[in-house]
Amino acid sequence: MMTNKRTNKIKQNREKNKGKKKKKQSPPPLFQKLCGLETLITVERSLGVVGLAGLDRLLAFQIVHTLSATCREFKVQAKPIAAFLEHLQCQALDPEWLPPASSTSSSETAKFYAAVTKKLEPLAHRLGSSLLAVGHAQLLRKSITHALCLRSRLDASHLNSTLQALDASLLTDLMAHYQDPQHKPYPLDDDKKNILPELSKLLDASGLSEPFQTIYIATEPLSGLSVVLLVLFLLAAAKLDFTPSLATLVMMNKNKYNRSKQLPLDGFVLVVGVHTMLKQFHPAYTRQLLAYLSQFISSSLSGLGTVSSSKQLPTEIPRELSNMAWFIDSFCRVAQLPPPTHFLPLDILRALLPSSPSY
Known part of the structure; x- marks a missing residue:
């Protein structure tokens, strides 16, 4: 009898569960903050100022390792297509202020x-x-540099001011020497050779260094690097959308609540990474990349006939062009460069930007 009652209850529960509709699971959020202000505060409290400085050096060594490995891999992987890259640089995309050689429409x-x-x-x-x-x-x-700089100003303001003054004076003397080496002697003789390495360590520990302007490795010329970076920006421009709340380009999918299974692209992170890579090379690489990006925008606009006789852009701007203009604007801000007006008019660049321009 007991077993029959239990089986009847089980059957009744199953029938009730069948009648109930399954609740839809709420989709996961598109954007999750993995590291923010709270994380940095926790790290600073747990590691202290010395630990933050050590973490900063660890990240610097990681960047050195990644850049060195990337340059080696690029040389190996670009060898089979070296002729194609040379053709693009010397013929197809040259000169940069004209559309590509093989395109007339x-x-x-x-x-x-x-x-x-x-x-x-x-x-x-x-x-x-x-x-x-x-x-x-x-x-x-x-x-981390911002956190270290704040701590040095609050806890050791005299040391912070002294380091800034010494750094500025040494840079002024060195620049004056290299501009006129005959009349301006080298400021650091044999007895003062160790000043620069020691000053560099103190500047890093006090948060007075500039990571975006740091040269991490000594490199050799990489043929075709600017062309490959152009393709990288083209791929990113086709997949990203501008988000005003984040003020950057992010990968969005309005129909599905998961990101692409490919690279987890983030516009500003990509810009910083490309700038760091190009900072290790001659400035001609940066100029060439900006020229290629501007060439893509100008050739697309002229080919599509988007600039009317009244010199006004249409109401609907292609997403790729808008994203490419954002890449140019963000890259110039990170690299502290003026906009490439000698390749692309400033009014067109401002009109294409999805956000308010920085100049």
Whole structure:
């Protein structure tokens, strides 16, 4: 009898559960803050100022390792397509102020960039994954630098002021020497050779260094680097959307609540990583990349005929062009460079930006 009652109850519960509708699970949020102000406060309380300085050096060594490995891998992976990269640099994309050589209309321009993107996409993806890691590490270093600088100003204001004055005076003397070496002697003789290394350590520990302007490694020329970075920006511009609440480009999917299974792209992180990579090379690499980005915008606009006779842009701007303009603006802000007005008019750049321009 007891077993029959239990079986009847089980059957009744099953029938009730069948009648009930399953509740829909709430989708996970698109954006989750992994490291913010609270995290840095916790790290500072647990490690202290000395621990923060050590963490900053650890991140710097990680960036050095990643950049060195990236340069070595790029040399190996670019060898099979070296002729194609040279053709793009010397013929197809030269000169930068004109549309690509093989394109005379909007369809041909789109086909040209699509073919180049398809050819260089594997190399750009591998390069992008490394640059995203570098960008995250650089942003962490920037946050740690702000925390160290605040602590040095509050706890050791005299030391902070002395380091700033010594750094400025040494830089002034060194620049004066290299501008006129005959009349301006070298300020650091044999007895003062150790001043620069010791000063560099103190500046890093006091938060007076600038991670975005740091040269981490000594590099050799990499042929085709600017072209591959152009393809990387083209791939990112097609996948990202501008979010006003975050003031950056993020990967969004309005229909599904999961991001792409490819690279977890973040616009500003990518810009910082690319800038750090180019900072290790001659400034001509940076100029060439800005020229290629501006060439893409100008050729797309001229090919599509978006600039009317009244010199006004249409109401609907293609997302790729708007994102590319945002990349140029953000890159110039991070690199502390003026906008490339010699390649792209400033009014067009301002009109294409999804947010208010920084100049």
